Amino acid sequence: MISKLPNVGTTIFTVMSALANEHKAINLGQGFPDYSMSEALTELVTKAMKDGFNQYFPMAGYPPLLEAITEKVYRLYGTQLDPKQEITITPGGTYAIYSAITATINKGDEVIVFEPAYDSYIPNIEVNGGIAIRIPLRHPSYSIDWEAVRLAITKKTKMIIINSPHNPTGAVLRENDIEELRKIVTGTNIYIVSDEVYEHLIYDNLPHLSLLKYPELMQRTFICFSFGKIYNCTGWKIGYCIAPEPLTKEFRKVHQFNCFSVNSPIQAALATHLKNEEEYRNLSLILQKKRDYFRELMTVTPLKVIPSHGSYFELYSYERLSTEKEAVLAIRLVKECGVAVIPTSAFYQDATDNKVIRFCFAKKESTLEEAVNRIGKFKW
Numbered sequence: 272m273i274s275k276l277p278n279v280g281t282t283i284f285t286v287m288s289a290l291a292n293e294h295k296a297i298n299l300g301q302g303f304p305d306y307s308m309s310e311a312l313t314e315l316v317t318k319a320m321k322d323g324f325n326q327y328f329p330m331a332g333y334p335p336l337l338e339a340i341t342e343k344v345y346r347l348y349g350t351q352l353d354p355k356q357e358i359t360i361t362p363g364g365t366y367a368i369y370s371a372i373t374a375t376i377n378k379g380d381e382v383i384v385f386e387p388a389y390d391s392y393i394p395n396i397e398v399n400g401g402i403a404i405r406i407p408l409r410h411p412s413y414s415i416d417w418e419a420v421r422l423a424i425t426k427k428t429k430m431i432i433i434n435s436p437h438n439p440t441g442a443v444l445r446e447n448d449i450e451e452l453r454k455i456v457t458g459t460n461i462y463i464v465s466d467e468v469y470e471h472l473i474y475d476n477l478p479h480l481s482l483l484k485y486p487e488l489m490q491r492t493f494i495c496f497s498f499g500k501i502y503n504c505t506g507w508k509i510g511y512c513i514a515p516e517p518l519t520k521e522f523r524k525v526h527q528f529n530c531f532s533v534n535s536p537i538q539a540a541l542a543t544h545l546k547n548e549e550e551y552r553n554l555s556l557i558l559q560k561k562r563d564y565f566r567e568l569m570t571v572t573p574l575k576v577i578p579s580h581g582s583y584f585e586l587y588s589y590e591r592l593s594t595e596k597e598a599v600l601a602i603r604l605v606k607e608c609g610v611a612v613i614p615t616s617a618f619y620q621d622a623t624d625n626k627v628i629r630f631c632f633a634k635k636e637s638t639l640e641e642a643v644n645r646i647g648k649f650k651w
């Protein structure tokens with residue numbers, strides 16, 4: 272069989288989690304919390320099932336949930352959406368990104384991607400015949416070199432993918448980034464995918480500059496979100512895509528023949544639960560505390576922090592300790608130390624190796640303590 276994705280293997284998240292299970296390691300690799308989710312929300316799902324919300328919901332989503340998202344967006348970003356034409360519920364953020372790319376990218380279209388990049392973006396582009404134009408973020412700040420973006424734009428540029436707070440680095444876009452982006456796309460037909468799944472996981476009093484706040488940019492943007500990251504239920508695989516009507520129309524053409532419609536009882540439960548602002552307003556503080564606790568614990572190890580300002584993740588450099596490749600070190604860490612991490616090279620097509628590994632700190636304090644205790648004993 273001729274593969275459509277000859278260079279793609281199994282995603283690093285699956286690989287590292289399987290290794291973690293095999294070696295009974297503490298899994299600080301794949302990004303998911305190890306603490307429990309809201310009981311009120313699980314009870315709402317049970318209730319929805321008992322109340323008979325067990326058949327297909329409308330293709331775009333359950334109208335009360337679309338309404339609840341509209342209200343939340345207005346409260347947070349002051350933008351009035353049309354729930355019927357501009358929001359689509361999806362089975363997760365990754366699916367939303369895939370659908371946006373599939374709805375727009377044709378053979379030969381160029382898509383600008385910043386590396387390190389979440390590992391689904393480039394295969395999503397390539398399976399559609401698109402060409403990923405990779406631009407490295409500046410290491411170690413992981414900020415965008417906008418001059419490099421300007422130079423990379425051609426007549427074939429169809430899309431730019433941005434991600435803030437950023438996975439895997441925790442970098443956050445600032446006003447000047449938005450302004451540069453605006454300058455670059457104004458007067459072009461370039462679409463944007465804005466991966467904002469970590470919208471509520473942002474620290475150090477930084478504001479989340481959602482593209483929802485910028486009408487001029489929004490008209491060309493698919494903005495992708497995840498409920499799993501808000502409610503500590505990444506395995507529920509539910510999120511949504513916001514895009515202006517003409518884009519949403521195309522998005523839904525792909526979506527309707529892929530999964531058609533998303534899990535009904537969970538949508539029904541979220542329609543009620545999303546009204547409770549407290550649940551997501553405090554997230555930044557809760558996760559920032561975890562980041563800080565982990566950072567403090569890590570000071571006993573010889574690893575050097577590359578400060579994260581958002582997401583579930585923080586990068587640590589071992590540049591001064593070893594020349595071992597990240598991918599090799601990550602395997603040794605699981606086997607010899609019992610801690611799973613993600614090699615940052617997995618987020619670069621050419622496996623750029625800056626001797627940096629990604630840790631997920633969305634864990635109970637006891638988990639973080641035990642993990643750091645083990646790392647402290649590791650032979651570099």
Ligand code: GLN
Pocket residue numbers: 282284285300301302303365438
């Ligand atoms: N987003 C999660 C991470 O970066 C993993 C998602 C997945 O496993 N596909 O770890």
